[in-house]
Amino acid sequence: MRHSIALVLLAALAAPAVLAEDEPVMRHSEVVFMYTADNEAYEAYDATFLAWSGAPTEEEVERHHELGMRCAASIWFLTAGAQLLHEDPVLHDAVVKDFDGNPVEVPWLFDHRHEGQETWFGCTNNPDYQAHLREEVRGVMNGGADSLHIDDHLGTAQTVDHMGGCFCEHCMTGFREYLENEVDEETLDDAGIESLEDFDYHEFARGYADNVEEYIEVQWDIPLMEEFIEFNREAAAALTGEMREVGAEAAGHPILLSANAWIGQERHRTVLPYLTHVVCENPHHAAAGTDDLGGAIGFYEFGEDYGIPVAATAGGHDWAHAAAEEKYTLVQVWVALAYAHGQRFMVPHRQWCFTEELGTHWHTFPKDVYAPMYRFIRANAEWFDGFxxxxxxxxxxxxxxxxxxxxxxxxxxxxxxxxxxxxxxxxxxxxxxxxxxxxxxxxxxxxxxxxxxxxxxxxxxxxxxxxxxxxxxxxxxxxxxxxxxx
Ligand SMILES: [Zn+2]
Structure with missing residues (x-):
């Protein structure tokens, strides 16, 4: 037994296993699982936190609390999914529309189709899609999870800088309002805009390109493009932040909020003020062994400088490489690298792997290789926490x-x-x-x-x-x- 009966009783009585107020959101010694596992795996690793997905029901929340763990439930902003897009005409229309008015397929979900329906990006500026996302949050948080995790938090913003999105009516209205409220007269003058009344950025951009291919090629020459991108990032960040309230209301108590924010990239940083912590993929260039870890380290250092706790995993390609070649020692380096830099590496238990050839696939990494590392961290928490x-x-x-x-x-x-x-x-x-x-x-x-x-x-x-x-x-x-x- 790793906890007293009194503790179990307490956990069962008091809903959220939240930390005392003066405790950090995530301790450095936190042992974090990315996905739900069975009790045996949690106990083998001495786990303290389930950070990604998910504990969407009361039973699941209770199970984690009884183990002394805090737990998250999660949703994604990316898409309603091929099946719902196929079945629901409202959601079918509430998607990112490119310069030509066409939906945009999520490139890495090419293998996720339903009855011929592709997986399209939902438009996070579309009220119908926003309503769907709120409903999703309520659905996963009403079990009382401690934290909400949002994957693909960039939403529509993800398609704006290189995929030709989004020119739907909601994005056009939103951007006009953004220009009215957030952008100074001089910038508008420089762009040759005399009045914002009836201003439509799509029409404006048509002065520079005839179709989506041309648009993607010349978009950086179009005036107000930086503002257009900033508008989308801020809108997605604010929507992410709003989900903390929606989730808290469903859970019946205050909650933590994380996102899969690749903080190595500028565009993923707009959301940070809304988050309590970051749960993310951090590319490790697995094929280069230990020769190309500078980016992964920079990622952790940014988190520490910014003052936001990070629980990371490697990228889908890294996991595919480590799984196919059984590079289990290399993964040990990744674990230590994160903790040496003040952050956490999520337990490499069952991992999402991705390659262009195989698409999404999964691999379970051996417990006996990694559990001793995590048990060591927990046993020596005094040499991690607070430094x-x-x-x-x-x-x-x-x-x-x-x-x-x-x-x-x-x-x-x-x-x-x-x-x-x-x-x-x-x-x-x-x-x-x-x-x-x-x-x-x-x-x-x-x-x-x-x-x-x-x-x-x-x-x-x-x-x-x-x-x-x-x-x-x-x-x-x-x-x-x-x-x-x-
Ligand atoms: Zn849109």
Whole structure:
């Protein structure tokens, strides 16, 4: 048993398993599942949070709370889905319309068709589609989940900068109102617009292109394009924010709100002020092994600088590669990489994989490879929670990535082995790893404790000399924490 009977009773009585008010939305040591799993899997990983999908019923919410977990339910802004588009004439019309007035198929859902009906983008500026989304939120939140997750939060905005959308009447009206309220006279003058009365951006854009192919080619030369894109991003962000209220009302208590925001990209950042945390895909370039992780790291660093907690997974292509080639060690690096940078990597349990050839497919990764890592994080939460990134440089040999995180009189250096051989899916063990840090970045102490999930902890000496502190890690297998306290 991992919790007392009193706790189980409490969880069963009090609906939401929310944190105390002064607790962060997500602790750094949070162990996050992306998708629902059975109790056995949750307990194997010592899970604390279900972040994506989903606990849409009272029974499911209760099951998670009894395990001491908080849980989310989720919807997507992307589409009503091929079946509903086929069956419901209102939703069939409430879709993104491109420059030629045609619906836009979701490119990566080419294999999701119903009776010949393609999967089209819904238009998040269309009141009928918005009503559908609110209904979806109520449907998944009335079980009382703690959090609502929104996938494809960009909605219509996703189609605006490279797919020729959206010129439906609602988008045109919305953009005219946006120009009236948010854009100054000078910008309108520069665009040659004298009056906004009856202004129609579609008609305006027709002065530059005759069809959607031409439009996509020249759209960046069309005046007010940046405003058009900004309008769409802000509209999608505000709609995302509104869903927190809709969800809270259905749940009967305040809720958290996350989105699959690829914060590495500018267009995914407009929504951040509306969110409590980010639950997202973070591309790891799996085919490059450990050689191309800069983007993934930048993603985590942005989250920390912005001050928003992130629970990430790799991208669909990464998972497809790791699954097909059984690169299970590489995935261990991804887990450690996120936690070394102050964020969380969602448990690689059952993963969504995607390639152009295979479309959507799934793979279950082996529990015995990853559960020890997550149990280690939970057991050593005191070396994760409440720390923040320090600017000081840590010197290590090549092939060893190091981050320094500090809190009051404590400091922790995360050391991560990047000497990865893709053919054997193997990390070559690093021996006698010398680590040097500016002396004033850590507490003055004679020794440091080395913690790792795959071996006994040990204590080694720290030497202070010429303003630098150094110590030697006898063996670095995957990931070691050097924990300093006074
Ligand atoms: Zn539209």
């Amino acid at each position: 923040s990134a320090a600017a000081d440089d840590v010197e290590t040999p090549d092939n060893v990535l190091a981050t320094l995180r500090t809190q009051d009189e404590k400091a922790v250096v995360h050391l991560l082995n990047l000497d990865y051989g893709a053919d054997a899916d193997e990390l070559r063990s690093q021996e006698e790893v010398r680590v040097t840090i500016p002396a004033d970045a850590i507490p003055e102490t004679e020794s440091v404790e080395l913690l790792r999930y795959d071996g006994e902890s040990e204590t080694v000496d720290v030497n202070f000399e010429d303003g630098a502190a150094s110590f030697t890690v006898p063996q670095l297998t995957v990931w070691t924490l050097a924990a300093f306290s006074e």
